[in-house]
Amino acid sequence: MSPLLEVEGLTTCFPGTRGPLPIVDGTHLSMERGEVLALVGESGCGKSMTALSLMRLVPKPGRIEAGRVLLDGRDLLELRVTEMRAVRGSRMAMIFQEPMTSLNPVVRVGEQVVEAIRLHEPVSRAQARERCLELFAEVGIPDPQARLDVYPHQLSGGLKQRVMIAMALSTRPDLLIADEPTTALDVTIQAQIVRLLQELQRSRGMSILLITHDLGIVNELSDRVAVMYAGRIVETGSRVDIFRHATHPYTRGLLRSNPVLAAPGERLPEIAGVVPSPEDWSPGCRFASRCRHCFEPCEAEVPGATPVGEGHGVACHAVAQGRLEGDAE
Amino acid sequence: MESHILSNSVVAILVAGACGLVLAARRSRMWSAAFAEIWSRRRLALCVIGGYVLIALLDSVAWVGGLEGGQDAVARHQAQSVIDRLFADFQERSYSAPLADTEFYGGAPLRHPGQHLLGTDLIGRDVLYLSLKGARVALLIGGLTSLFAIPLALLFGVPAGYFGGRLDDVVFFVMSTLASMPGLLLLIALIMVLGKSTLAICFALAVTGWVGFCRVSRGETLKLRELEYVSAARALGVSQGRILLRHILPNLMHLVIITFVLMFSGLVLSEAILSWLGIGVDGSWGQMIDQARNELSRDPVVWWNVAAAGGALFGLILAVNFVGDALRDTLDPRTVREAE
Amino acid sequence: MLAYVIRRVIYGVGVVFGVLLFLFVLFFTVTSPDDVARKALGERVPPAVIEQWKANHGYDRPLFPGPGAWTENMLFEHYRRMLTFDFGRSDADDTPIVERIRRGMGPSLTLTLPLFILSLGVAIPLSLLVAFFRETYIDRLGVVISVLAMSVSILLYIIGAQYLVGRILHWFPISGFDSDPQLIIRFLALPLLVGIMAGIGGDVRFYRTVFLEESNTDYVRTARAKGCGEGRIMARHVFRNSLIPLLTRVILAIPFLFMGSLLLESFFGIPGLGAITVDAIQGNDFSVLRTMVYIGSLLFVFGQIVTDLSYGLVDPRVRLE
Numbered sequence: 001m002s003p004l005l006e007v008e009g010l011t012t013c014f015p016g017t018r019g020p021l022p023i024v025d026g027t028h029l030s031m032e033r034g035e036v037l038a039l040v041g042e043s044g045c046g047k048s049m050t051a052l053s054l055m056r057l058v059p060k061p062g063r064i065e066a067g068r069v070l071l072d073g074r075d076l077l078e079l080r081v082t083e084m085r086a087v088r089g090s091r092m093a094m095i096f097q098e099p100m101t102s103l104n105p106v107v108r109v110g111e112q113v114v115e116a117i118r119l120h121e122p123v124s125r126a127q128a129r130e131r132c133l134e135l136f137a138e139v140g141i142p143d144p145q146a147r148l149d150v151y152p153h154q155l156s157g158g159l160k161q162r163v164m165i166a167m168a169l170s171t172r173p174d175l176l177i178a179d180e181p182t183t184a185l186d187v188t189i190q191a192q193i194v195r196l197l198q199e200l201q202r203s204r205g206m207s208i209l210l211i212t213h214d215l216g217i218v219n220e221l222s223d224r225v226a227v228m229y230a231g232r233i234v235e236t237g238s239r240v241d242i243f244r245h246a247t248h249p250y251t252r253g254l255l256r257s258n259p260v261l262a263a264p265g266e267r268l269p270e271i272a273g274v275v276p277s278p279e280d281w282s283p284g285c286r287f288a289s290r291c292r293h294c295f296e297p298c299e300a301e302v303p304g305a306t307p308v309g310e311g312h313g314v315a316c317h318a319v320a321q322g323r324l325e326g327d328a329e
Numbered sequence: 330m331e332s333h334i335l336s337n338s339v340v341a342i343l344v345a346g347a348c349g350l351v352l353a354a355r356r357s358r359m360w361s362a363a364f365a366e367i368w369s370r371r372r373l374a375l376c377v378i379g380g381y382v383l384i385a386l387l388d389s390v391a392w393v394g395g396l397e398g399g400q401d402a403v404a405r406h407q408a409q410s411v412i413d414r415l416f417a418d419f420q421e422r423s424y425s426a427p428l429a430d431t432e433f434y435g436g437a438p439l440r441h442p443g444q445h446l447l448g449t450d451l452i453g454r455d456v457l458y459l460s461l462k463g464a465r466v467a468l469l470i471g472g473l474t475s476l477f478a479i480p481l482a483l484l485f486g487v488p489a490g491y492f493g494g495r496l497d498d499v500v501f502f503v504m505s506t507l508a509s510m511p512g513l514l515l516l517i518a519l520i521m522v523l524g525k526s527t528l529a530i531c532f533a534l535a536v537t538g539w540v541g542f543c544r545v546s547r548g549e550t551l552k553l554r555e556l557e558y559v560s561a562a563r564a565l566g567v568s569q570g571r572i573l574l575r576h577i578l579p580n581l582m583h584l585v586i587i588t589f590v591l592m593f594s595g596l597v598l599s600e601a602i603l604s605w606l607g608i609g610v611d612g613s614w615g616q617m618i619d620q621a622r623n624e625l626s627r628d629p630v631v632w633w634n635v636a637a638a639g640g641a642l643f644g645l646i647l648a649v650n651f652v653g654d655a656l657r658d659t660l661d662p663r664t665v666r667e668a669e
Numbered sequence: 670m671l672a673y674v675i676r677r678v679i680y681g682v683g684v685v686f687g688v689l690l691f692l693f694v695l696f697f698t699v700t701s702p703d704d705v706a707r708k709a710l711g712e713r714v715p716p717a718v719i720e721q722w723k724a725n726h727g728y729d730r731p732l733f734p735g736p737g738a739w740t741e742n743m744l745f746e747h748y749r750r751m752l753t754f755d756f757g758r759s760d761a762d763d764t765p766i767v768e769r770i771r772r773g774m775g776p777s778l779t780l781t782l783p784l785f786i787l788s789l790g791v792a793i794p795l796s797l798l799v800a801f802f803r804e805t806y807i808d809r810l811g812v813v814i815s816v817l818a819m820s821v822s823i824l825l826y827i828i829g830a831q832y833l834v835g836r837i838l839h840w841f842p843i844s845g846f847d848s849d850p851q852l853i854i855r856f857l858a859l860p861l862l863v864g865i866m867a868g869i870g871g872d873v874r875f876y877r878t879v880f881l882e883e884s885n886t887d888y889v890r891t892a893r894a895k896g897c898g899e900g901r902i903m904a905r906h907v908f909r910n911s912l913i914p915l916l917t918r919v920i921l922a923i924p925f926l927f928m929g930s931l932l933l934e935s936f937f938g939i940p941g942l943g944a945i946t947v948d949a950i951q952g953n954d955f956s957v958l959r960t961m962v963y964i965g966s967l968l969f970v971f972g973q974i975v976t977d978l979s980y981g982l983v984d985p986r987v988r989l990e
Contacts, residue, residue, distance in 0.1 A: 057893055060804050082898075089896030096894075101887040106909050106985060115905075116895040151985040167895060505680075506687035509973075511965035513931060517950055518692075518958055522699050594820070601822045602932065606950055618824050625832050639825045647820040654816065 002073055004207050005031040005054075005175060010067035012046075012053045014278075021278040023062070024050050025231040028305070029209075031224075033174070036201060036208045038218040038239075040254075041228035042275060047211045048097075050228070051177045054209070055094055056084050071175070090120040093168035097180035099160035103152040110148030113167045120171045135166040140196060158189035162196070169200065176201075177209045182217065194220055215258050219243060224311070227251045230275060230286035236305075237312035247314045247324070250287045285317065293318040340389040340465075343472045363583075363659050371655045377648035385465040387411040412461050421445070421453035427633050448633040450620070460637045463614040467645060470531060470600045470610060471593035477535035478592070479585055482543035487581070489543075490550030491573060500547070507540045516599065520608045527610050530603065534596055542588045546581055553577050583660040590653040594646045601642065614638040670981075673989040677977060681970040686748075688966045693747050696959050702728035702743075708953045709760050726956075727757060751963050761954040769945055769957070770964070776846055777929030777941030780857060784864040784933075785926055789919065792869055796876035801903055803881055811873065818870030823863075827936045830863045844938035860937040864930065879914045883907045912983045920976045924968030928961070 007029040013020035024046045031037050039047045052058050054069055056076065069076040071091060076084060096102045104112060110132050117128040129148065136144030139162045152160055161181060168176055178197065182190040194217055201208055201221075210221055218225055218239070225242040227235045227250065235248040246252045253271035273290040282288060288298040297303075297317045305313040306320040318324040354360035368375060391408040409417070421440060424433035430442040439445075447456035489500035507515070519533035553559060554577070562572050604615025621635030696705075705728070706719045723729040727750075732743045739745075750757060756766035799811035835843030841858045883889070884907050892902050929943030938944075942961070949957035980987045 055894055057890065059890075085896045085898060087896075088894055094894040096887065096891065098887055102891045104888040104892070104906055104910070106912075106983070107906075115897075119896045153986045164891070167891075502683065502687060505684045506691060509684050509966040509969040510688055510691075510962050511925065511928060511969070514946065514958070514962045514965055518695060518962055521950065521953070521955070521958065522695050598822050601824055605824055605932070606947065608950070615822075615824070618822070618828065621828060625828060625836075630832075635825075635828060639822070643821055643825070646822075647817065650816050650820050654812075 003030045004033045004035075004072065005029065005209070006068075006070040007054070008068045008070070010050065010053055010069060011065045012049055012058055012062055013065045014062045016279055018279070020063075020065070021281075022065070023231055023278060024053055027067070027228075027233055029226060029233070029236075031175070031207050031209065034201075034205045034207055035224060036210055036222045038210045038212060038222035038225045039228060040212060040215065040218055040225055042213060044275065045228045046231040047228050048179050051094065051179050051209065051211050054177060055088055055092065057088075057094075086120070089116055089168075089173075090171040091173055092175040092177060093171070093173040094177040094179065095161070095164045095168050095181050097183050099157055099164055099184065102164055103160055105152055107151075108149050109152055109155065109163045113163070113170055116167045117170045131170065132166070135170055136163075139163075139166045139169070139200070140192075141166070156189075157185050158192065161185065161189075161193055165193075165196065165200070169204070172204070173206060175207045175209065177211070179211045180213070181210075182214070183212070190217075197221065215255070227254070230281060231278070232286060232302075232315065234287065234316070235312075235314045237309070241309060241312040245309070245312070247308050247312075247319055248287075248316050249291045249293055249318070249324070285315075291318075293324055295323070337389050337391060339469065339473055339476075340386065343468075343476070344386070366659050367652065367655045371652050374648040374651040374655075377644060378652065381464045381645050381648075382468065384412070384461050385468045388413075388462055388465040412458070416455055416458040419444075419455050419458065421449045423449075423453050424451060424631055425449040425453070427456075433629075433631070447637045450617075450634055451624075456634055456637045459612070459617060460614070460641045462612055463617065463638065463641055464645070466527075466610050466613040467597045467600070467642070469527065470534070470613070471596045473528075473531040474534040474538060474596050475589050475592055477532060478539040479542060479589060481535065482539040483546055483578070483581070483585070486543040486546035487550050487573060487577060490547040491554055491569075491577060493551075497547075500543070504540050504543055507537070512537050513599075513602070516603070517606065517608065520603070525608050530600070530608070530610055534599060538592060538596065542584075542592070545584055545588065549581055549584060550577055553580055587653065587656050587660055590649060590656055594649045594653065597642070597646060614642040618642070670989050674974075674978070677974050681974055684970050685967060688963065689748055689751055692751075692959050692962060693744060696955055697732055697743055697747065700955070702726075705760055705955050708955075725758075726760065751960075756960045757956060759949075759954050760956045761949070761952040766957055766960050770942065770960070773929065773940065773942040773945045774927060775941075776939050777934065777943060778926060779853060780860055780864075780933060780939055780941060781926040781929060783857065784861055784930075785922060787861060788865050788868050788872060791865060792872035793876055793915075795869075796873045796880060797903055797908065799873065799877050800880035800884060800907070801899065803884065808877075811877070815870040815874040815877075818866065819874065820870075821867075823867040823932055826863045826867045827932065830859055830866075831936070834859055834862070844936070846937075846939045856937070856939070860930075860933045860939065864933055875918065876911075876915070879911045880907055883910045886910070909983075913980060916979055916983060917976055920979060921969070921972045924972040925965070927968060928965055 007027055010024055010027040010029075011022050012024040013022050015021070027050055029037065029039075029050075039050060041047045049058065049062070053064050054076070056064070058064060064077060067077065071087065076087060079087065103109060107115075110129065113132040113135065114125060114128040117123060117131055118125070121128075123131070132148060133144050136147060141147050141159060141162050147155070147159070147163075152163075155163065165181075181197065182193050185193060197208065197210075198221055200206070208221070210217070212218060222239050224236070224238050226233050227242065227248065229250050235242065235246070235251045237245075242251060243255065246255055250271070253269075256269045257271060259268060271290055276282075276286065276289060282299060284297070284299045284301050285291070285294075285303050288294045291298065293316075295318065301317070303315045303317045303320065305315050307313050308319060316324065354364065388410045391410040391413070393408050419441060422432065422437070423435075425431075425439055425445050425448050426433050427446060427448040428443050429439070429445070429448070431438055433448075445455050445457070447460065449455055450459065485500045485503075489497040516533050516537045519536060520530055523529040523533060559572060559576055562576055567575075600609055600613055601615030601618060603609040604613055605619045607619075609615045609619070615638075617638030618635055621631075621638070624631035624634055702723050703719060706722045707714070710718060710722055720729065727746065728743070730741055730743050730746060731738050734740075734742050734744060749755075754767065756770075758765055759769070795811075799808050802808045802811075831843045834840050841855055843859065845856050847853055847856060880903075884902075888910075889902055889906055892906050897906070927942070929939075929941035929946075931943040931947055933939070934941045934943035935947040945957065946961050948954070949961070978989065981989045
């Protein structure tokens with residue numbers, strides 16, 4: 001069976017002082033049905049822009065310059081605006097990082113979910129409201145009947161995110177894109193939302209593209225992981241591949257510097273240097289300036305993906321030429 | 330005091346202030362970057378404004394004597410600016426159409442046939458000359474008024490926002506009171522009571538104009554007061570006055586500049602309305618437009634007077650508005666709109 | 670809610686008292702009643718005539734309260750008259766001011782009310798359109814035209830329209846007024862046209878900024894993500910959230926409709942309050958001018974209270990306490 005989502009060479013540019021900058025640069029992703037893929041990277045590495053590109057919601061003046069986004073074999077980038085609108089919210093839905101501002105402040109929350117349902121399905125307002133009530137119960141909103149008619153400012157951050165999730169699920173999408181769904185929440189609420197997403201994913205069998213910089217959540221939720229650095233995917237693999245057999249120097253650095261995974265009592269190692277800004281990206285590997293294993297081709301050539309195991313690929317010259325072993329160290 | 334000395338010194342203060350601001354701004358990275366962007370986006374508008382300023386400056390440097398001959402004996406004993414001197418002895422007896430050889434009504438030969446680029450007015454004054462002289466009046470109205478209004482607004486708005494409490498209540502009450510009176514009527518009432526000199530008109534414009542900026546500066550100060558670096562300064566024992574001068578005021582400068590530019594065009598347009606009501610500043614474009622009311626009902630019609638004054642006014646306001654727009658976009662996307 | 674209204678009204682009354690104090694300072698101390706009398710009668714009248722005129726207009730009391738004159742003074746009189754709407758007679762021609770205001774209100778409203786509605790009806794759809802096409806050439810063109818339109822002095826609009834439409838095209842009379850509804854449209858057409866032209870630039874620019882600010886919010890992105898069309902987003906999400914800043918501007922404009930328009934009325938010969946005010950200015954009629962300022966601020970304070978209350982209706986986050 002073909003994968004649910006296949007992204008090939010997706011490139012999204014923003015104008016810079018010296019011509020367009022590829023904030024998302026030739027991204028390849030592939031997702032099976034019912035799979036949770038985590039897209040991991042530091043802030044500003046282009047993961048949110050990747051998500052918005054999939055929805056074709058890149059804010060101006062950004063533009064998708066190249067690539068294909070195949071949902072069930074259909075290229076979303078080829079669709080007309082009205083066709084794309086029918087896909088958004090029904091086949092694929094999205095929840096955002098800021099539940100505080102992502103709901104319309106002057107419309108009752110129930111009404112906002114009803115709108116989402118009625119945009120895609122010819123049901124009456126009363127039916128949609130009934131569905132909304134079920135959804136509220138499903139996402140664990142206490143006293144759902146009363147909560148239908150409140151305004152967003154009357155709900156806590158966690159409840160708002162639950163409303164956002166209910167809205168996203170209202171049309172039974174095949175793919176849910178969750179862009180940092182827990183970042184803006186308190187730690188205890190974060191755990192609840194993660195558990196909720198996990199339960200919903202299992203009960204509904206949908207796919208989730210989880211965008212986060214929190215490796216703890218990745219470890220809990222994901223089946224497969226894609227690591228992004230400075231606009232490019234540097235390593236993809238199963239959760240075990242990434243956490244146990246990380247190969248790309250960046251992925252290794254990232255894991256080593258995570259306090260959750262580190263051994264107690266040790267000083268956390270950090271990755272030397274800083275993330276280059278898009279204006280300073282080199283023509284070759286973008287991690288080269290910070291990499292201990294950097295050699296000649298790294299500065300000049302973009303590394304292609306090298307398979308190092310079943311479904312495990314690494315974009316690194318050192319790995320490709322055997323200078324760096326898959327399970328080194 | 331001689332009136333030309335007064336207005337010349339105002340111009341000198343304005344020019345010195347502008348130079349000082351530019352020099353101060355060049356030392357700060359943020360300001361030079363902002364100005365570089367505005368220069369690249371609004372080069373033409375800035376050049377137009379520069380042209381008006383240059384004309385106004387030429388018209389502000391005035392001295393007595395040095396004129397020989399000519400039929401206007403009185404003028405020789407008054408201060409004459411560079412512009413006056415360029416157009417000395419350039420009068421006709423009555424209307425002349427642009428570049429005409431004979432008088433408009435009656436057809437008597439002109440003293441300077443074909444030389445009045447924009448024609449002459451009822452008493453034979455060259456319209457180009459009058460339009461050029463209007464530039465100084467317009468800049469004086471905008472500049473002098475802002476010189477009153479902006480410091481006044483900062484003087485009340487910043488302490489009100491910073492200290493709050495009773496002081497804030499009083500300032501807020503005074504602002505509400507002034508704002509509740511219809512602007513144009515208040516302006517007219519003030520001018521009728523204070524008299525119709527340029528200074529009185531600028532003062533009246535300032536009294537009606539300072540409230541808006543006072544509200545903005547109070548609001549912005551309230552916001553700044555809560556910021557960490559101000560709390561930090563307070564925790565370190567920096568004196569209140571020093572916090573106001575070193576930490577609050579510099580962060581209001583962008584609002585001062587935007588307000589100045591946006592206020593400027595409003596002031597010049599207000600003066601045109603005042604002129605029409607008979608209480609404007611002498612020699613302004615508004616007065617020239619006012620006179621055109623009768624000229625347009627003459628037959629054949631005298632159009633060049635209103636066209637020249639209206640064009641000059643429109644050119645300046647348009648250039649200032651374009652620059653103001655760019656300034657607002659670059660320096661502050663939100664705060665100023667709330668005050669409108 | 671009730672407590673809020675009461676507090677708001679008390680503050681409003683305070684502001685009105687402040688305005689009256691300001692007017693007193695301006696019209697009784699900066700210019701004394703003697704100055705006013707001399708302006709009305711001429712510079713070289715004998716003092717007895719001036720005293721007589723002051724007595725007739727009720728300006729013959731001491732200015733400030735003092736022993737034996739706690740109520741018999743100008744300050745008290747000024748407050749008493751203004752607060753009881755007993756405006757007295759015009760300084761210039763002795764007609765009762767209340768009578769004039771009553772006669773002027775009708776013609777003013779016949780001009781300003783349609784002007785207000787038409788301006789809104791033109792400016793809001795136009796700015797929604799411009800905001801809808803943001804970052805395209807339509808938007809940029811709209812902004813440039815707005816700035817051009819607002820850079821032209823209203824005097825030029827009036828002169829231009831009178832000349833072009835009235836004298837060259839002969840479509841409408843260039844000035845005049847008639848209460849006959851059949852004729853009134855012919856007289857109002859030109860001032861309405863000029864009024865809309867003069868205001869449209871600033872209006873469109875203001876509303877566009879408001880709409881654009883709302884279009885860049887997170888909840889609009891959410892609406893897009895759930896498959897909302899751009900038109901629906903504009904109408905349902907952007908417009909509804911823009912109501913708060915719009916209301917401030919719109920409701921505050923309504924009271925001033927009663928004041929008429931100084932320039933349009935006097936230019937186009939409409940005998941409304943605006944024209945009365947202009948006559949007062951040109952005839953040095955301080956009592957009329959003072960009364961107009963007072964009425965204007967009364968209306969403003971009233972409008973402001975209504976605006977504050979209306980926030981509670983359009984924005985569920987606002988609670989009036």
